Structures are given as structure tokens and as C-alpha cells.
Amino acid sequence: MKEITALYDSKRISKKYSKKFTVKIQDALVSSSNFIQFIDVCESKKKKTKDFLLSECRDSVILIIGGDDIFPFERTESFVEDGDEDVCTDNWWVSSNTDSVVPEIEISRVPDSIDDDEGSFIKTLELLFKSNKVRADEKAGMTAEIWKTAAENVFLALKCQGEMLSSPPHTVENKLSFDSYEGGLYFNLHGAEDEAGWYGQRQRFSSYREEYPLAILPKNISKGIKNSFLASEACFGAFVNQKKASDSMMLTALKSGVKFCIGSTATAYGTFAPPISEADLLVSLFFTEFLKKKNASLAFLNAKRIFAKKNLEKNGFLDDDDKKTLVEFVMYGNPLTEVSFE
Amino acid sequence: MNKKELKKIADTFIKANLEGFEGISPVIKEVKTESDEYAKSLKTKKAKLKERIFSFTYVNSSGFFKSVAVVTMTEDGKIIKTSKSG
Numbered sequence: 001m002k003e004i005t006a007l008y009d010s011k012r013i014s015k016k017y018s019k020k021f022t023v024k025i026q027d028a029l030v031s032s033s034n035f036i037q038f039i040d041v042c043e044s045k046k047k048k049t050k051d052f053l054l055s056e057c058r059d060s061v062i063l064i065i066g067g068d069d070i071f072p073f074e075r076t077e078s079f080v081e082d083g084d085e086d087v088c089t090d091n092w093w094v095s096s097n098t099d100s101v102v103p104e105i106e107i108s109r110v111p112d113s114i115d116d117d118e119g120s121f122i123k124t125l126e127l128l129f130k131s132n133k134v135r136a137d138e139k140a141g142m143t144a145e146i147w148k149t150a151a152e153n154v155f156l157a158l159k160c161q162g163e164m165l166s167s168p169p170h171t172v173e174n175k176l177s178f179d180s181y182e183g184g185l186y187f188n189l190h191g192a193e194d195e196a197g198w199y200g201q202r203q204r205f206s207s208y209r210e211e212y213p214l215a216i217l218p219k220n221i222s223k224g225i226k227n228s229f230l231a232s233e234a235c236f237g238a239f240v241n242q243k244k245a246s247d248s249m250m251l252t253a254l255k256s257g258v259k260f261c262i263g264s265t266a267t268a269y270g271t272f273a274p275p276i277s278e279a280d281l282l283v284s285l286f287f288t289e290f291l292k293k294k295n296a297s298l299a300f301l302n303a304k305r306i307f308a309k310k311n312l313e314k315n316g317f318l319d320d321d322d323k324k325t326l327v328e329f330v331m332y333g334n335p336l337t338e339v340s341f342e
Numbered sequence: 343m344n345k346k347e348l349k350k351i352a353d354t355f356i357k358a359n360l361e362g363f364e365g366i367s368p369v370i371k372e373v374k375t376e377s378d379e380y381a382k383s384l385k386t387k388k389a390k391l392k393e394r395i396f397s398f399t400y401v402n403s404s405g406f407f408k409s410v411a412v413v414t415m416t417e418d419g420k421i422i423k424t425s426k427s428g
Contacts, residue, residue, distance in 0.1 A: 082410045083408060102384060190428060192408075270425065270427075309384050312386055313388065315423075317376075317395065318377055319395070
């Protein structure tokens with residue numbers, strides 16, 4: 001079994017929760033029967049810790065405890081001149097590149113929400129690490145109508161049965177609900193930094209009146225899901241800083257039966273014309289790797305490295321949106337999750 | 343080709359294929375193609391690159407969502423890749 005190296009900042013945890021809370025977090029993770037070592041990382045020890053991870057923990061899985069307020073994301077430049085001031089990333093911890101573009105070690109994070117208390121955050125940890133298995137014989141997805149073709153390509157990589165809704169015509173008014181759902185969830189919708197839900201977009205020549213209908217809200221995935229996983233290509237889909245759980249699709253998912261999520265912390269890019277590229281390519285590679293029964297963080301690491309390799313071998317360089325895709329996509333939740341077909 | 347000519351190609355592509363970027367001037371940038379560090383870290387050989395690469399980034403911040411389109415092309419005016427924000 002792989003070893004988890006959990007990074008936490010006891011000072012920040014004490015400030016937000018209590019002095020004893022670090023021990024409670026450790027107890028919750030240790031009782032999950034995974035092999036775990038803990039490293040207390042204060043601001044002044046960051047570089048030293050990173051060097052240790054890159055030299056001594058290359059076969060370990062790095063797990064960051066908490067959201068931005070108790071374990072801040074690293075900030076990198078936005079490689080694309082798109083108005084994003086900076087980009088939150090966890091690649092910094094696991095990359096020896098000067099710009100953190102190519103990761104070398106598996107990494108995930110369990111973010112807390114601003115309205116979490118000790119009880120609710122421990123409950124989330126226990127739920128995520130109760131088992132390391134998810135089902136993948138069913139899938140459900142939703143795409144903006146305008147990106148249907150690229151999204152269908154990505155959805156195909158999840159080789160199981162299921163339907164992908166298009167928005168429009170689907171809107172949040174259609175009351176999407178799940179009932180004993182176990183499987184993969186895929187979203188290719190619009191998102192924004194300060195929006196709780198994700199939005200569709202009509203095609204260029206479409207008869208639908210509304211250009212950007214609200215497609216889904218956190219409450220739509222808060223019930224009826226277990227042993228599932230979620231991938232989103234929405235801009236800011238994984239941006240959870242200063243958010244309540246009910247204001248974030250991903251924070252809600254992690255508290256509602258989704259074992260892990262992957263998504264972007266900033267403006268994300270996708271295919272305009274085939275072949276698939278950027279977020280579409282990364283998520284498609286992730287699904288393919290994950291279905292090979294690799295644990296979630298290894299599948300994600302492999303997907304990023306294959307993504308970079310493909311582009312280098314084809315073009316001879318990584319362009320700005322490729323680099324941004326690699327740093328802005330993060331994983332939240334249980335990194336040891338594997339697919340079970342039993 | 344000079345940047346002005348390349349911009350014309352990018353503008354024509356955007357006008358023909360995307361709505362919402364009319365009248366927007368792109369940010370033109372020479373793409374940093376130095377990638378030895380990545381190739382070493384991935385233990386792979388990169389394709390040989392003979393030309394300079396330019397990106398043309400169109401940002402429309404006036405809509406409900408900020409919308410960004412990127413056209414990447416060689417200095418000869420060959421469009422290598424196009425992408426759009428999600």
C-alpha cells in the first residue's frame with residue numbers, strides 16, 4: 001500500500017479551529033488504515049519541506065490538509081494574458097521546474113470550507129477516507145451546448161454507460177437529482193470565481209433564448225450520491241477560497257459521497273477545433289488512466305505528464321494555455337481512490 | 343511575416359469562427375519555447391522547432407462571463423492551435 005505524506009500547518013489550524021484539532025485530524029486519517037506520515041509545515045520551512053518531498057518522498061502520495069486559509073495554495077503567474085492576476089496551484093510542492101509546470105509526485109488536497117467547524121471537517125475526512133473504492137460502471141455528464149462535440153469526446157473516455165445532458169435545453173429548473181448514484185460525473189460548463197453554480201451556453205446559431213442558462217447548483221449534487229468521482233472543466237470550478245460548502249460545487253461534492261474531484265482554480269481553456277486539447281485532453285487522459293485501475297492521484301499525475309509529453313513531442317514546446325492547464329488543475333479528496341468493478 | 347500581417351490572419355480566423363470578439367485587439371506575445379527543462383523532467387525528446395511562435399489572446403470582459411480566445415501560430419502564419427476559455 002502507498003504511503004501518504006500529509007502536510008499541515010499547525011499554527012494556522014490552531015488559529016482557525018483549536019490547538020487540539022491537529023491531533024483530531026491525525027487520528028481521523030490514521031484510523032482510515034492507510035500508511036501516513038505527517039509533516040508540520042510553517043511558512044519558514046516551506047522550501048526545506050519541498051526539497052525533502054522531492055528527494056525522499058517520490059513514491060509517496062502528498063496530501064495537503066485544508067483550504068487556502070489553513071494551508072495556502074502557491075500562486076503562479078497566469079501564463080496566458082487573460083486578466084487572471086495569479087493562479088492557485090499545488091504543483092509547486094511536487095515539481096522541480098522553475099515554473100512548477102510538470103509535476104513529479106502524486107498530490108491531492110482536502111480543502112475545508114469557511115463555514116466548517118471541527119466536527120464537520122472531521123466528518124468530511126472520515127467520509128472521504130472510509131474506503132478507497134469508487135464505482136465506474138455508470139456515468140453522468142453535463143455540457144454547454146456550444147461545447148457538445150468536444151465534451152462527447154471526453155465523455156467517451158469514461159467507458160461505461162450513461163447520459164450527458166446539454167445545457168441548453170437543460171437548466172437548473174429541470175430539477176436534476178440523483179438516486180443511489182455511484183459512478184463518474186463529468187461537467188463541461190461555465191464557471192466564475194464568485195458563482196456557486198455552473199452555466200451552459202447556447203450554440204452560435206441556436207433557437208434558445210437565454211445565452212448562458214444556469215445549469216447546475218451545489219444543492220443538485222448534495223443528495224443521492226455515493227462512491228463517486230467528479231471531473232469539471234469549468235473556469236474556477238475548483239476555486240474554493242473563502243467559500244462556504246453550499247457556495248461551491250466541489251466542496252459540496254466532497255461532503256456528499258464524491259471521493260475526489262479534479263478541476264481548475266482559474267480561467268480554463270478547451271478545444272476550439274479538433275483534435276481535443278487543454279482541459280478536454282487532460283480530463284480525457286485522466287479518465288483513461290483511472291480506468292486502468294490506477295489510484296486517483298497517480299492517474300492524475302500520469303495524465304498531466306502524458307499531456308505535457310504529447311505536446312512536446314508534437315509541437316516542440318508547451319504553449320501558454322498548455323502550461324496554464326497544467327498548473328491550474330488540482331485534485332481534491334482521497335488520492336488513493338481506485339475504481340472497483342466488483 | 344511581421345506581427346501586423348500575423349495579426350490580420352488571427353483576426354480573420356476569430357471573425358469567421360467566434361462571436362463576441364469584434365473590435366477587440368489581441369495581446370500579441372512571442373511564446374517562450376524554451377522547454378529543455380520539461381523534456382528532461384519527462385525523459386522525452388521534443389520535436390525540433392525551427393520557427394518563432396506567436397500567440398494572439400483576445401479577451402472580452404464585457405459579457406456575463408469573461409471570454410478568452412487564443413490563436414497560436416508560427417512566424418510564417420500557420421495556425422498551430424486555437425483554444426477558448428470555459
